[in-house]
Amino acid sequence: MGSSVKSKYETYRKILEKKAEEVQSSMSAQKAAQVLAREEHPHDEGDLSQQSHEEWIFLNRNTLDIKLLREVQDALRRIEQGAYGVCYECEEPISAKRLDAVPWAKFCVSCQERIASGVELGNEEALQEADR
Numbered sequence: 001m002g003s004s005v006k007s008k009y010e011t012y013r014k015i016l017e018k019k020a021e022e023v024q025s026s027m028s029a030q031k032a033a034q035v036l037a038r039e040e041h042p043h044d045e046g047d048l049s050q051q052s053h054e055e056w057i058f059l060n061r062n063t064l065d066i067k068l069l070r071e072v073q074d075a076l077r078r079i080e081q082g083a084y085g086v087c088y089e090c091e092e093p094i095s096a097k098r099l100d101a102v103p104w105a106k107f108c109v110s111c112q113e114r115i116a117s118g119v120e121l122g123n124e125e126a127l128q129e130a131d132r
């Protein structure tokens with residue numbers, strides 16, 4: 001049974017592994033580009049403000065990449081653990097349509113929308129508790 005679950009997500013595993021590789025190579029490409037840019041102007045002090053602006057952009061981009069890479073690696077781990085494709089919040093299966101669009105999705109569409117809209121999670125649970 002375990003192997004059938006694994007093969008079910010084999011396609012996603014491949015997509016995720018490819019994505020992780022892409023992010024990693026784009027990160028090192030950015031780093032290489034930055035090093036090259038520095039070597040072109042080793043002692044240009046007049047360019048300092050420009051440099052720090054570029055560094056800021058570089059760091060900002062890298063932060064997004066690192067975040068994405070973590071989510072991708074997290075999803076790969078969930079496949080290994082057989083916990084892939086289940087919403088973190090409501091524990092309902094995440095639709096194949098959503099996984100096709102965002103293979104590293106942690107939440108189903110409705111939970112993701114709630115999180116994105118800034119509604120505090122847990123409120124609904126508290127209300128349900130009160131109803132009982």
Ligand SMILES: [Zn+2]
Nearest residue numbers: 087090108111
């Ligand atoms: Zn959910």
